[in-house]
Every structure is written in C-alpha cells, then in structure tokens.
Amino acid sequence: MSLDSAREAFLAEVAELLQSMEDALLALEDDPKDPESLNEVFRAMHTIKGTGGVFGYDSIVDFTHTVETLMDQVRSGQVPLTRPLIAALFECRDHTARLVEAIVEASTPEAPLDPELARAGDALLAQLSPSGKAARATAPSTAAPSAADPKYLPVVSDLWMITLKFKHDTFRDGMDPLSFLRYLGSLGDLVHVTTLLDPEATREDGFDPESCYLHFGIGFRGEVDKPTLAGVFEFADQDCEIRILEPDTAQSKYLELLAAVPDDQVGWIGDLLLRIGALTQGELDRALETQAAESGEASDGEEAERKRRIGEILIEQGSIKPAVVEQAARTQEAVRTRRQEEAHFIRVDAQRLGHLIDLIGELVTSSAAIRVLVKRAGVEDMNEVIDGVEYLVSEIRDNALQLRMVPIGESLSRFKRVVRDASRELSKEIELVITGGETELDKTVVEKMIDPLTHLIRNAIDHGIETPEVRRSHGKPSQGTVRINAYHDSGHIVVEIADDGAGLDAERIRAKAEAVGLVKSDDVLTREETLRLIFAAGLSTKEQATNLSGRGVGMDVVRRNIEALRGTVELDSHLGEGTLVTIVLPLTLAIIDGFLVSAGPDQYVIPLAQVAECVEMGAASGIKRHGEHYINLRGEVLPFIRLTELFENADPRRRAGRRESLVVVRFGHHKMGLVVDALLGELQTVIKPLGKVFERLRGVAGATILGTGDIALILDVAELAAIAEGQRDSAGKRPVVT
Amino acid sequence: MGEMVLSNRTSAAAHSEVDDEVTQYLTFAVSDERLAMSIDAVKEIIETPAVTRVPMTPDYIRGVINLRGSVVPVIDLGARLGRGPVVLTKRSCIVLVEVHVGDEAHVLGMLVDEVKNILEIAREDIKPPPEFGSEIRTDFIEAMGRVDEVFVIILSVDHVLSMQELAALRRLSQEAALGGADGES
Numbered sequence: 001m002s003l004d005s006a007r008e009a010f011l012a013e014v015a016e017l018l019q020s021m022e023d024a025l026l027a028l029e030d031d032p033k034d035p036e037s038l039n040e041v042f043r044a045m046h047t048i049k050g051t052g053g054v055f056g057y058d059s060i061v062d063f064t065h066t067v068e069t070l071m072d073q074v075r076s077g078q079v080p081l082t083r084p085l086i087a088a089l090f091e092c093r094d095h096t097a098r099l100v101e102a103i104v105e106a107s108t109p110e111a112p113l114d115p116e117l118a119r120a121g122d123a124l125l126a127q128l129s130p131s132g133k134a135a136r137a138t139a140p141s142t143a144a145p146s147a148a149d150p151k152y153l154p155v156v157s158d159l160w161m162i163t164l165k166f167k168h169d170t171f172r173d174g175m176d177p178l179s180f181l182r183y184l185g186s187l188g189d190l191v192h193v194t195t196l197l198d199p200e201a202t203r204e205d206g207f208d209p210e211s212c213y214l215h216f217g218i219g220f221r222g223e224v225d226k227p228t229l230a231g232v233f234e235f236a237d238q239d240c241e242i243r244i245l246e247p248d249t250a251q252s253k254y255l256e257l258l259a260a261v262p263d264d265q266v267g268w269i270g271d272l273l274l275r276i277g278a279l280t281q282g283e284l285d286r287a288l289e290t291q292a293a294e295s296g297e298a299s300d301g302e303e304a305e306r307k308r309r310i311g312e313i314l315i316e317q318g319s320i321k322p323a324v325v326e327q328a329a330r331t332q333e334a335v336r337t338r339r340q341e342e343a344h345f346i347r348v349d350a351q352r353l354g355h356l357i358d359l360i361g362e363l364v365t366s367s368a369a370i371r372v373l374v375k376r377a378g379v380e381d382m383n384e385v386i387d388g389v390e391y392l393v394s395e396i397r398d399n400a401l402q403l404r405m406v407p408i409g410e411s412l413s414r415f416k417r418v419v420r421d422a423s424r425e426l427s428k429e430i431e432l433v434i435t436g437g438e439t440e441l442d443k444t445v446v447e448k449m450i451d452p453l454t455h456l457i458r459n460a461i462d463h464g465i466e467t468p469e470v471r472r473s474h475g476k477p478s479q480g481t482v483r484i485n486a487y488h489d490s491g492h493i494v495v496e497i498a499d500d501g502a503g504l505d506a507e508r509i510r511a512k513a514e515a516v517g518l519v520k521s522d523d524v525l526t527r528e529e530t531l532r533l534i535f536a537a538g539l540s541t542k543e544q545a546t547n548l549s550g551r552g553v554g555m556d557v558v559r560r561n562i563e564a565l566r567g568t569v570e571l572d573s574h575l576g577e578g579t580l581v582t583i584v585l586p587l588t589l590a591i592i593d594g595f596l597v598s599a600g601p602d603q604y605v606i607p608l609a610q611v612a613e614c615v616e617m618g619a620a621s622g623i624k625r626h627g628e629h630y631i632n633l634r635g636e637v638l639p640f641i642r643l644t645e646l647f648e649n650a651d652p653r654r655r656a657g658r659r660e661s662l663v664v665v666r667f668g669h670h671k672m673g674l675v676v677d678a679l680l681g682e683l684q685t686v687i688k689p690l691g692k693v694f695e696r697l698r699g700v701a702g703a704t705i706l707g708t709g710d711i712a713l714i715l716d717v718a719e720l721a722a723i724a725e726g727q728r729d730s731a732g733k734r735p736v737v738t
Numbered sequence: 739m740g741e742m743v744l745s746n747r748t749s750a751a752a753h754s755e756v757d758d759e760v761t762q763y764l765t766f767a768v769s770d771e772r773l774a775m776s777i778d779a780v781k782e783i784i785e786t787p788a789v790t791r792v793p794m795t796p797d798y799i800r801g802v803i804n805l806r807g808s809v810v811p812v813i814d815l816g817a818r819l820g821r822g823p824v825v826l827t828k829r830s831c832i833v834l835v836e837v838h839v840g841d842e843a844h845v846l847g848m849l850v851d852e853v854k855n856i857l858e859i860a861r862e863d864i865k866p867p868p869e870f871g872s873e874i875r876t877d878f879i880e881a882m883g884r885v886d887e888v889f890v891i892i893l894s895v896d897h898v899l900s901m902q903e904l905a906a907l908r909r910l911s912q913e914a915a916l917g918g919a920d921g922e923s
Contacts, residue, residue: 161807362807602791647793690792690802692844693811693904703802703809711804719786723794 007104010051012098017044021199025086026416032081042071048096053183056104063121067092070128071275088127095124153472159191160229162218165241170212183233188222197481252456287313300419353404357590360400361686364591367393368707392685401588408486409437411446415457419482422461429479430465436486441493444589448565450587452558456497456581457482464579467537492609495583504573506530531571535559566701568667569720594685596712597676600649603712605685605704610717611662614679629728631673640673641724667718687714699723748899763883765854765890769821772854774883775893783853784835785827797823801847814846818898819874824849834842839901846899859883
C-alpha cells in the first residue's frame, strides 16, 4: 500500500459513505424521524471528517464537521428535520463529493481551495442553520460532546491517555504516524508525549530500517468526546494498536481496554480479562479449578451445557465486577459476528477478476485444441480424461463469470436521486418503482448500460411524464410513475423502462421523418416501424425531439450503446398512455455458449441462447418453401437467410442440392431461420473483439478461436436480419417485419 | 514457422531527419512493384497463415488471422493500392504493423506478394513524391527513395493504413441502406 493507494482507499470509502448518505436522505424524505437513517447521515459525515483529518484535508474537516454537528442536533431532537433542511443536506452531500474530488486531485493537501468551491460551501452551511445565520463552527475544537446523548461518558479529568502502538508495516502501508499526532494536535493540546521503542528494534539482528518501531504514549487535553478521538485514528486501525483511556475509575478503564482488544487476541473470556489486567493469573486459575471440579461431577456428554460460565464463577469469586464481565462477553460476541461477516465477503480488485476470466478464456481454447489433437491422433483412451477436463473447465468458467455478477439493483438505486432531482426541477410529481433489482449480470455490462439507461429515464421524466395539471386534466393521477423492471430471459437480461406519461405520437414522428428525408411519403410502415424511427440518427437533436412531443433525445446514441453490448432495444408506446422501452442484453461480454455451423468454407458461431431449434432441410422435414424469402415450418411461416448467399461465399465445389440445415434463431420477439451447410455442434465460445477496423461492421459480433486454431466469426442474429431486410428492401420488395 | 522478428525501433531519433543521415526501410513487392516503408512501424513479418474471410467487407480487407491467440485484421495491400487482390503463393507474407489511434495501439497485418529486404537510404536520396504520373493514390506516397539509381515508392503507413478510412468499410451498400432507413430489425 502506497500513499496513493491509501488515497484511493479514502476515495472509495468516501464514495461508499456518500452513497449510503444519499440513500438515507431519500429514506428521510419519507420518514424524517427514522433513527437508522439519521445515524447513517451522521456517520457518513463523521467518518469522512475523521479520515479527511488524517490526510490533513482541513477544508473537508471543516465542512463535514459543521454538517456533522447539525446532524447531531437533529439526532437529539434539538433541530427539527424539515424538507428544506433535507434538500440542503442533499446539496451538502454533493458538495462534499466535489470537495473531496477537488482536494484529492490537488497535488498537496495544503494547496489552497478553489475560492469558488469554498464560497459554495459557506453558502450551503449558512442554509443549514434554521435561523439563517451562518452555522459554521470553528471546527473541530468546539465539538463538545452532546449533553443530550447519554451514550458518551462525561469527561471527568481533563487528561486523556492515548497509547499508540504502530505495527512494523506502518511505513510500508503508506502511513505516517506523525500525521495522526499532528491532526490530534489540531483538536487540543498534547500535554505530554512519550515515545517508546518497540523492544524488537533493539535486537541486533532484527532491526529493519523500513519498519516502524514507534510507540507513543500521549497525554491529551481537549474538549472532545471519545468518538471524535477514535475518529482521529480510524484510518490507522489496520496498522496500529490504539488505546484511548479516560483517566476515570479503574472500571471504566477496563471497559475501554476490553473494547480495544484486537480481534485476533480475543479468545477465552478469562484470557481476555487477564490481558487487560482486570484479573490476575491466580484469580483465573482458581476460577478454572472451580469450573473443572464442577464439570467433573457432570457426565461427559453434557459437559458443555452443564459447565458454568467462567465469568459467573469469577463474579461469584469476587474477583471482578459484573459490568466488566459483561463488556468482555460483548467483545467476544462482536468479534465472533465480525469474523463471520468477514468470511462471507472478500473485496477483490475488478482487474484481477478480469485477468482471471481472460486466462480461463485461454484455458477453454486450449482444452478445445487438445480435444482436436486427440481426435486427430485417434487415442481412444484419452477421451474420458478429456471429457473430465472439459467438464471442469466449463464449471470453472461458469464460476469465474459468476464472481463478476452483481445484482443490477445496486446500480439502479442511483436513479432514485436522478428522478427526485429532475422532478423537482420540472415541478412534476414522479415516483420511481424498481423491481427485479436482485437480477444479476456481469459488472462490466452494468457499467456500460448505465449511460443509456440514464438517458432513457431522463427522457421519461423530461418528456414522458406530464405536469400534474395536465395529468389531472387527462384524468390520470397527478403523480406519474416510472418503472424499471429487470429479469432474466434465455441467457439475457431484460430491462424494461416504462412510464405512464404522454406516450409517442406516431403520426408526428412519421411527419418529422418524412421532413428530414428518413422515409418517403409513399413508404408503408407498420406502427411499430414508425415508432422505431426515433432510434434513427436523423431524429435525434433536441429541438426536433421537442417538436415530437418529447422523445428522441439521443435515442440513436442509446441504440448504438446497447448494440455495442450485443444487445437490442425495442420500444412500444401508446399516445396518452405511456411508453415502454425494453432493453435486452447478454449477461456477459466474455465467454458464452455457442453453436458452431459452417457455411461455404467458413465456420460461424451463433449464440446458443438464441438458437431455438435445428432442422435438417429435406423432403421429410415438413419444411416448405413459401415464396423466395419465407419457409413454412410446421405451419409457422418464418423468414430465412441463406448464409452463403448473404456472405457471398458459397463453396463452388459443394454439390448443388446437397442437404442443408436450418437453424431457427430468436431475437427479441422475432424468429428467423438461418440456412447453413452443416451443423457442427455446441462449443464454449471465448469472445475476442474484432478490433477497430471492424467497429462499424454489422452482423458480426466478434470472433473466437477454435480448437484447431482457426477463427470462427460470431454472428449477430438481429443485425443479420436487419441487413437481409435492407437488401430485400433495396431490391424493391416491401419490408416485412415478422 | 520462419518468423523474422525485427527490432522495433521506436526512438524518435531514428526517424529524425536532422540527427540521422540514414533511415532504414523495409522493401516488399506488390504486383511486381517494389515498395518500401519505414521500418519503425513494422513489428514482425510472418508467413501467411489461414486467413478467415470476414463477410460483407470490401476486398481490401482480406480477413482475420489468429496471431498467438489474438484476432488480427489483415489488409490486402494489392487491393488497397488498387492493383487487385494479392494472389497467395509460397512467398506471400504478412507484415504486422502497429497503428496508433489516439492513445490506443492497434496491430494490423498487411498482405504482400513478397518481402524483399531492409534498405538503408541516405537522407539526400529521399525525394518528394511526384505530383502526378503515379498509379498509386498520391496521399499513399510519403516520398521516393533512390536506390541504385532506381526510385522506390516509400508508402505512408498513416495513410495506407488509416484506421478511419479502413473502418469506414466503404462499398458496404448495406451500411448506406441501414444508415438511412434505420430502425427496422
């Protein structure tokens, strides 16, 4: 860990805290008294202040301190939480984000703050005070513990005893022990500081100049409460044993010590008490003897239940006060739950995961290559082994991809804020309803779909939902609703964005499209086709969009973004009733199950999730030709494409009339047949990008390397259908959408 | 498979006409014509492996190859220079070139009839391209190099392999059709 990564960790922490603060504020809008949410806001500001202080970011400390102080008053009921105050807190949250960004980007913490940012901050702080006066406190020495809060023990003596035992890796982790002392100094007076050396440092062979051997004993005077002091060292708690003692009675000292025992040293309750000096070895031994004697009388099987707790015996023995034992038990319990939680989740760098998935991609290709070689060499005995390896590889692949799957809801919740802010700006009443937030998909896909989604939701708010007056005059409830719904469907994720707003006016879209020359006046388009025109580039400027009763702002960009993810976007709308946009995306961008076919001399992969069925084309198959572009499959009329015709790569050596196969594919709500020369079976397909040269190529989604080392192109079925239709169209036939 | 790896000389000095009197060029043949290009951009020269055709692309895009696990596009230099597609023989080679677009580096293959040799051409033997009379698009010609009293065309890699122009995939009638009446699919 370098200083840079420490900063990065700080940034990540701030982002997380601000997100939870935002969520809490949104919750407070509904229930301003919710204590959980109040605490959340307080905690976010408090923690950012503490960590900011460690880095010496004074402007962050000043700003967040004032907000924190206010939140403390709100928490204790001294200040009522009004709607304007919540609004101001939202802005404080945003301001904190800007502050942190500006300051962390600046080269040194001492760099002066952009005066504009500072002014904005002061203006915000002024809003926080209910009387309108600047509430800005000269942080943080006035952070007196709130008398109304009984959680904090009152300060009796004026000297705090702080013991810091920095661990050997402190410097290596990018921490500077002095910065903590310096920050502590800004909160009050360091009355005396004793610097002690770790005994390790004096070992002749053991001294390592890069290790930290410093321990500090500090006597500190300041008008601060315990959490504030703890906050100073919050960022160091990985690298330092910290004890903060109020020089009160011995008992409170023990309680504090107990709370400060590092997790890995929490074991048996007796050891724990011994460690902190609340118990002598003799007392403990005596209690253990008592316990052993008692349990000796019970039968072995029930020993655990019968055995009296050592704490009880100690109290009975008069060695210790009950409160201390209780605290010790609590410490024990807290560590146990924390350990359990830690065992559930591990944070992993996304890049490492990406690298792992790349490697597994290579592994998939290599195992396919082995299969090809073994087949060629005709080594029968190896087949079973290879089956086993292939099974394992596909399991590893699925598991690795699963690691990168995240529930979509985490990313969708940000839209609550978007909807809230935008509806305020536009004086509309809009509710956002999110369902299916637990649906999982690849994190890389989530990141890339956020922009188009934002666009669609903004469109729904800006142009879809009408003002309350208009809505009432149309007999609708004055509050409009935007719904986001996500679910899985055959290897894809479907995200629907629906609003109950004004809907699209197909006639006006048509008129506009004719005006800009997208369609001719004698073209016959279905309603669906007309609506889809708004995804065309020509209808995308803002001004035109407003002419069109709203929609269309950058809809072509939305479509392109979605298609770049190998997804599709469809739209349905009824005038006056609302609009439904459906986005279908693949779950991952890395490895898919594919179906290999050949056409002409080349091989192609069709995503298996899109393959509905495969049929041999022959007299007995029940397939009838139905005109030039359609076939009749068991009574169902399907359009079809002969790949060798579309790709102009028919193999001249192939005998005419040889049996072909039909692959029925589905995309969106459509179905289509692809006529190929041969079906070659399923395979795990590692998607390789085709590169920039082919970024505008349609109909091909990427490439994959087969076990033979040959390349097969991955087909994009929906785009192929569009291309084939375009060709038919230009050949003078009326377009038909299936 | 008989690869010839060239040291990738990227130092600016090697290219600078002020500091260096002599620059190295790779020469190769396309349709019986000897052409040259600065060796700085060349990464590697390989024998032609199986090239997978990419459908619905103009003929200057020969296809893609598997280069140690990466998919690399191959440009047919004969078609690109308007001399007709390269006919594969034992001597045909792919010259792998690194092309930069912004901060990104892209590797492209260039299919040629035959790779000749590496020449050093002195600065005074480099002449500006002729303004007319060449069969090759003038912007593809960076300069003319005199070698043994014969002039060799030095290609401009930036123009011949202009990513923007290649990616336009012009000739694609479908592209035009879709660009217009977009929407149905």
